[in-house]
Amino acid sequence: MGYRSLAVLISRYPRFIILCWVFVIGMSAVWAWKLPGIVQDHGLNLDQGDAHAVELILEKEFHVPADPVILLFEKKTGTTPAEFRGWIKDRLQQVSKLSGVTSIISPLEARGSRMLLGDVAYALLAFDVPSHKMGPPLEQLRSVLTTDGPGTIQITGKSVVQQDVNRLSFRDLERAEVVGLPLAFVILCFAFRGLYAALIAVIMGVSGVITAMGVTSLMGYHLALSNFVINVIPMVGMALSIDFALIILSRYREELQRGQNSEAAGSGDEEVLQRMLRTAGRAVFFSVACVLLGLLGLLWIRLPMFLSVSLGAIVVLVISVLLNITLLPAILSLYSVRIFRQHSRNSISSKQGQHQQSLPSRSIWSFWSGMIMKRPIRMALIGTGALLLFVLPVARLEIAIPDASSLPDRMESRQATEQIQRIFGQTNVSAVEIVIGGTGEPLTTYHWRMALSKMQELQQDSNVVAIESAWGIMVPDKMSGQAQTNIKTQMNIPSPSLSEALKETQSQQPAWLRSYVSDHSIRMVATIHGAPGSDEAASWLEQMRAKDIANSMSFIPLRYGGEAVMQHEIMQEVSGQLPKVLVFVVVSNYLVLLAAFRSLLIPIKAILMNLLSLAASFGVLVLVFNQGHFGMEPSAIAIMIPVFIAGLVFGISMDYGVFMLTRIQEVYRRTGDSDLAVQQGLASTGRLITSAAAILLAVTIPFAFADVAGVKQLGIGITAAVFIDVTIIRLVLVPALMKLMGRWNWWLPGHRE
Known part of the structure; x- marks a missing residue:
């Protein structure tokens, strides 16, 4: 369907489109609340590996539980060894009567003799309940073990750790929403200088997240979902939906005022919608293509975590773009006057006229673009130097498979695990x-x-x-x-x-x-x-x-x-597949950008800038987590975090790049002046890109204060990548390099300008 056909459909049936989306969002909300109970463990397991095959053999032939619940017994002062052993036996007899318990390996048995050492012992419990549904059995187990006695009991094990991770992740999400949504709303109010437009953008974000979580919940009945999707979907959905809404709302207002200023015939709602979809809609389309290809690249890695997170992010991406090219234009076609009424016609027309004819001298973005254009070599060297300061620590990157240490040290499951190891x-x-x-x-x-x-x-x-x-x-x-x-x-x-x-x-x-x-x-x-x-x-x-x-x-x-x-097998799988992921993402994004801008050099420059911003964000992770700066406990970075950041941020950063380059291309096609196109493109998009990045930061920064280490690392990594991309990359290096390259920016063999 072309831009004209879509504009006609929206302008003729806006209420029907709105009602359809209200129904879909309402139905999705019912399923969205079930997602925390549907997700399973972290999903870092390789079903094709030897470790999984050995696990099945041990469970079937030697009755060794695959993911046992571990009870850690510790003797109190004054208790005799005989009393301690008798108490352990009594506790385990009570536990054996619980529903779901299939076997117990006791430290008092011959095969468990090495599980008793002085005042401490541990037992292994096997349940016939999947690890992601261990919540009720664990509550039942805790209720049996609460009775006071000659010792203390702590509960741990992989399934217990995962239950704690799921619970804390959902709490981190709720806390992030409480902080992030109001911040995003304030930023939108500043960007639009109005309440209604900001409210509409937030509604798009919330609707996208709710619908995506509902659809993902339904997917959970057919494939194993990693518990990471609980945080990834809201993080990505809020950022992308609000960013797309910001771009479309800004362009719609611009086209609306252009039609009012020209007083031309045929500049009704349908014509405004068509122009908006042809410009902002086209930019969003290519942005979505880049993000989608970045997420599809993760599917090369044959681990359930990457499959479920990639599919969840793809779902929220598709829903976000559908909302913003159908529901949002339908709302605008009915209520655009009320949404933008905070701006008087004369004020907006004056500002718009100035923007179209010349760059207003009082604009900070006009001043900044002028400074970049006057000193491109100096600014490029400064930007490159700043970027290298963050890139250099990447050589000391340390990664690991997440375990109980990803939980806060106050958690019982982490304390018990570390005590057993010690x-x-x-x-x-x-x-x-x-x-x-x-x-x-x-x-x-x-x-x-x-x-x-x-x-x-x-x-x-x-x-x-x-x-x-x-x-x-x-x-x-x-x-x-x-x-x-x-x-x-x-x-x-x-x-x-x-x-x-x-x-x-x-x-x-x-x-x-x-x-x-x-x-x-x-x-x-x-x-x-x-x-x-x-x-x-x-x-x-x-x-x-x-x-x-x-x-x-x-x-x-x-x-x-x-x-x-x-x-070891997981590390080999990830490291072995990463080159394929990188080649796929880089080549496919290059072809998309080549089709979008009809240039050989702009896609290469955009991809290199994105790779540098990603490397710089990894350097920040090394400084914060591996080296323990800024008050953090030194720790390894979870193996999936760099991959997720690369897949998510590569596409999101390309989103900003595509929008800015689209504006530069529009001016260049109109004037044929490369320097003027870069200056006007930066001046006209600087405020919008900064606002979009600020919204993404408002959504992701709260995750940097999460309790779960992996979520915290993801939040800080995305925050660092976006901040570096929108400052050093988009506002310094990209315009400086485009100024230096001049008309070569748009060179394509066999293509007439």
């Missing part, structure tokens, strides 16, 4: 699960030979702290050479059948053997130096896999699992 020696080490077999085939002598070979290999590895297997627990570093030789001579290959092996074993209890051998798999647990996600653990895993390829039997699978393997 007391039970789980700091700076990783437990790697090794599974041989697991294909459903019965064990054979070949499986046992492979297991024995792997066991002997691990014994000789200096990076291995301890090994648990069917042959017992071995600590290579603490064994003398003679002791290791004795153990090797005692290790033999049992009968392939588990039942026969249980009859033959003499050194170990049958219960112990069942924890490491099933009818189809042999399990070993190697504790290695290096925390999950560390370079040391990743290097060890790569070395082991390289040795396995050279030595193992191809017909018997050998897999590695555990937290360290899961994090």
